[in-house]
Amino acid sequence: MxxxxxxxxxxxxxxxxxxxxxxxxxxxxxxxxxxxxxxxxxxxxxxxxxxxxxxxxxxxxxxxxxxxxxxxxxxxxxxxxxxxxxxxxxxxxxxxxxxxxxxxxxxxxxxxxxxxxxxxxxxxxxxxxxxxxxxxxxxxxxxxxxxxxxxxxxxxxxxxxxxxxxxxxxxxxxxxxxxxxxxxxxxxxxxxxxxxxxxxxxxxxxxxxxxxxxxxxxxxxxxxxxxxxxxxxxxxxxxxxxxxxxxxxxKYKEYLGIGPSAHSYNGFDIRSWNVANNQQYIKKLNSNLLAKEEEVLSLEDQFNEMIMIGLRTIWGVDLENLNEKFNHKILEHFQHEIKSKLEQEILIIENNHLKIPEKHWFMADGIASDLFFV
Ligand code: SF4
The missing domain is CATH 3.80.30.20 (tm_1862 like domain)
Known part of the structure; x- marks a missing residue:
C-alpha cells in the first residue's frame, strides 16, 4: 500500500x-x-x-x-x-x-x-x-x-x-x-x-x-x-x-509514504520518515536524493507497537504471532503484565487473540501502555 x-x-x-x-x-x-x-x-x-x-x-x-x-x-x-x-x-x-x-x-x-x-x-x-x-x-x-x-x-x-x-x-x-x-x-x-x-x-x-x-x-x-x-x-x-x-x-503490513513528513514501514523492523519541511524536501529531491531518515525497531519497540495497535482493534493481538516473534524475556514480561488484567476482565482472550472488551476501549491507550516493555 x-x-x-x-x-x-x-x-x-x-x-x-x-x-x-x-x-x-x-x-x-x-x-x-x-x-x-x-x-x-x-x-x-x-x-x-x-x-x-x-x-x-x-x-x-x-x-x-x-x-x-x-x-x-x-x-x-x-x-x-x-x-x-x-x-x-x-x-x-x-x-x-x-x-x-x-x-x-x-x-x-x-x-x-x-x-x-x-x-x-x-x-x-x-x-x-x-x-x-x-x-x-x-x-x-x-x-x-x-x-x-x-x-x-x-x-x-x-x-x-x-x-x-x-x-x-x-x-x-x-x-x-x-x-x-x-x-x-x-x-x-x-x-x-x-x-x-x-x-x-x-x-x-x-x-x-x-x-x-x-x-x-x-x-x-x-x-x-x-x-x-x-x-x-x-x-x-x-x-x-x-x-x-x-x-x-x-495489521502491520508494509507501506510506502511519499511526500514531506510521510512515514514508511517495511512490515518488519524498519521505519522511515520524510523531513517535515516542504522546502528541504523539494531541495533534496531536486538533487535526486531522498529526504528521509530511518530507524531500526528493536524487538521491544516492535512488541510495544504490536500491543498498542492491536488492542485498539476488533481483531486484538494475535497470540500465536506474538509467541513466534518475541523472545522468552519479552513473553515472560507480557504474561506477567496481563495476568491481573485478565482476572479483572479489562483484557480477554478470544480465539487466541488478546482483546480489550469494547466497554473499556476509551481507556485502551492506557491499558496498552501498562503492558509495554520499557
Ligand atoms: S489544518 Fe489542514 S491538515 Fe490540519 S485539520 Fe485542518 S485541513 Fe486537516
Whole structure:
C-alpha cells in the first residue's frame, strides 16, 4: 500500500499539528519532487501490486483533479494496481464543488474521506474550519450524486462548544446521509496549536474528559444500533466498507509514504520518515536524493507497537504471532503484565487473540501502555 501526503491547506485549523503549508507558492515544485520520490523508491515495496493508495494531508482536495490524476499516473508507471484497488482521497467539504467532483469521478479515485468534523456552525468556528455547516451537508450529498458511494466522514466529539444533545444531532444527520464509514475522534489539545493558546489565556474552556467519555460511548452504541461495526476505536463501518488502507496499517503490513513528513514501514523492523519541511524536501529531491531518515525497531519497540495497535482493534493481538516473534524475556514480561488484567476482565482472550472488551476501549491507550516493555 502507498500513502501520498499533500502538504498544503487553505487555513490552519485551531486543533491541528499536522505538517502542511498554507502557501501554495511551491505547489508545482512539490508535485515534481513527489513524482521524483515515487521514481526513486520504486523498488522499496516487495509487493508491487498495490491494494490501496491513500492521499492524505494536509488537504489533498486542494489539488485539481488533473493534478491528482497525474500523481496516480506516475504511481502506475512503477507499480501496478490490484483489480479492486481502494484509492482514497481526503477532501475538505469546501473543495467538493461540482466541477472538482466531476473531474474526480473520471479518475481512478473510488473512495472519499471527507473532513466534515461537525454539522454545527459553533463547532466549526471554534475549530477554524474553512467550511460552513451547510457545506458540510451539501458536500456529502454532491459526492453521492457524482457516484461516490464508498464515503467516509470524520467527526470530532467532545468540543467545548458541543454537548451530548448536539452530538446526538450530529449523529442523526450522519445516519440520514447514509454514509457507510465514520472516523470519529475526541477533540484533543495539541501543543503549539491555537486551541492550546486560547485555553491557556482562558478564552476557551478545556474539553472535558467526562463529557468526551459519554459522547464516545453514545457514538459506539448509536452506530452499532444503526448497522455499523465498531472495528477500531475511532472507526466504524457498514459491512463491506472497512477502510482497506487503515486495516492494513493495523495489521502491520508494509507501506510506502511519499511526500514531506510521510512515514514508511517495511512490515518488519524498519521505519522511515520524510523531513517535515516542504522546502528541504523539494531541495533534496531536486538533487535526486531522498529526504528521509530511518530507524531500526528493536524487538521491544516492535512488541510495544504490536500491543498498542492491536488492542485498539476488533481483531486484538494475535497470540500465536506474538509467541513466534518475541523472545522468552519479552513473553515472560507480557504474561506477567496481563495476568491481573485478565482476572479483572479489562483484557480477554478470544480465539487466541488478546482483546480489550469494547466497554473499556476509551481507556485502551492506557491499558496498552501498562503492558509495554520499557
Ligand atoms: S485541513 Fe486537516 S491538515 Fe489542514 S489544518 Fe485542518 S485539520 Fe490540519
Amino acid at each position: 502507498m500513502y501520498i501526503h499533500i502538504p498544503f491547506c487553505k487555513q490552519k485549523c485551531s486543533y491541528c499539528n499536522f505538517h502542511f503549508s498554507t502557501s501554495l507558492h511551491f505547489k508545482d515544485e512539490m508535485l515534481t519532487a513527489m513524482k521524483k520520490e515515487i521514481f526513486l523508491r520504486k523498488d522499496e515495496l516487495q509487493d508491487k501490486k498495490l491494494q490501496s493508495l491513500y492521499f492524505g494531508g494536509g488537504t489533498p482536495s486542494i489539488l485539481s483533479s488533473d493534478e491528482i490524476k497525474s500523481l496516480i499516473d506516475e504511481v502506475l508507471k512503477y507499480f501496478s494496481f490490484e483489480k479492486d484497488i481502494e484509492i482514497t482521497l481526503e477532501a475538505n467539504p469546501d473543495d467538493l464543488d461540482k466541477s472538482f467532483l466531476k473531474g474526480l469521478s473520471n479518475s481512478p479515485v473510488n473512495r472519499l474521506s471527507i473532513g466534515t468534523q461537525s454539522f454545527f456552525e459553533e463547532d466549526l468556528k471554534l475549530m477554524n474550519r474553512a467550511h460552513t455547516a451547510s457545506e458540510a451537508e451539501g458536500s456529502i450529498k454532491r459526492a453521492q450524486d457524482f457516484g461516490f458511494e464508498n464515503l467516509s466522514i470524520d467527526l470530532i466529539y467532545g468540543s467545548p462548544t458541543s454537548n451530548l444533545e448536539i452530538w446526538k444531532e450530529n449523529l442523526n444527520k450522519t445516519i440520514a446521509l447514509e454514509v457507510p464509514h465514520i472516523s470519529s475522534y475526541a477533540l484533543t489539545v495539541e501543543p503549539k496549536t491555537a486551541l492550546e493558546n486560547w485555553i491557556s489565556k482562558g478564552k476557551v474552556i478545556s474539553p472535558k474528559e467526562e463529557e468526551q467519555n459519554k459522547e464516545f460511548y453514545y457514538l459506539s452504541d448509536f452506530l452499532k444500533d444503526n448497522g455499523f461495526e465498531h472495528y477500531e476505536i475511532s472507526n466504524f463501518a457498514k459491512p463491506g466498507f472497512y477502510s482497506r488502507h487503515n486495516s492494513s496499517y493495523w
